């Protein structure tokens with residue numbers, strides 16, 4: 190009998206095999222506690238570079254470093270046993286060459302224990318995706334709106350809404366699929382395009398603002414929990430935790446100021462003297 194707990198991590202090949210089957214459920218997480226809450230309910234947890242904006246107050250994902258991804262990635266792996274953990278490679282850590290990407294990806298997998306990496310870009314990154322996959326690194330692709338390119342794109346608006354741009358994104362998705370990605374994130378693209386890509390490519394597509402046509406869905410956890418101040422159009426809020434947290438903090442502040450917290454039940458009494 191095995192001394193291992195009877196849970197086993199979902200693998201990248203298992204996600205790959207879900208094409209056209211049960212929808213793939215994914216959310217982001219950046220720390221152990223939320224990751225543990227997600228673990229029984231989602232197939233893939235993405236440690237997204239959105240952590241720079243959500244956790245660190247940055248305006249874009251451009252300044253996010255490999256060290257930040259490793260610190261949060263490690264915490265998420267520790268908090269989970271079942272979900273496939275995928276870590277974003279941050280801007281500037283992989284684009285220059287397949288060799289650079291290999292060094293960054295191996296460092297991320299070794300230092301976090303994650304099972305896969307994600308990188309942004311279509312045709313221009315296809316050679317790199319192939320290079321990594323051939324060397325044992327499962328890669329999730331990401332096309333459509335690629336936030337790391339914000340400075341050349343100019344804004345976080347939806348992509349592929351005219352024929353010319355749609356055809357570029359279709360070619361991007363084909364290239365990443367052909368290169369061996371085990372799944373592809375389609376971010377903020379029009380529905381007919383998402384449907385066409387999903388029908389054409391072999392790996393499952395995972396949408397974020399990518400329509401119901403995708404093989405799975407992902408959202409940023411804090412956005413769907415109602416913690417984010419402003420959220421993109423594609424977000425559905427499943428809770429309003431922002432106001433709930435503010436209410437709790439306000440009541441705590443009031444009780445501290447009124448000296449009604451801590452109560453006797455939160456206060457230590459001296460130990461009874463030892464009988465001798």
Ligand SMILES: Nc1nc(=O)c2c([nH]1)NC[C@@H]1CN(c3ccc(C(=O)N[C@@H](CCC(=O)O)C(=O)O)cc3)CN21
Pocket residue numbers: 238239242243250336344345346347377409412417420421422423
């Ligand atoms: N919290 C959070 N959620 C995300 O989904 C997310 C991040 N951060 N950071 C990384 C990228 C950036 N993303 C974003 C960010 C903003 C919009 C947004 O505000 N879109 C507007 C239109 C903006 C415009 O037209 O200029 C929208 O209404 O959807 C979309 C995607 C998606 N990712």
Ligand SMILES: CC(C)C(=O)C(=O)O
Pocket residue numbers: 217235236237238239240277374376397407408409
């Ligand atoms: C939004 C998802 C797909 C992502 O790349 C991130 O969270 O960084």
Ligand SMILES: [Mg+2]
Pocket residue numbers: 237238239250277
């Ligand atoms: Mg990202």
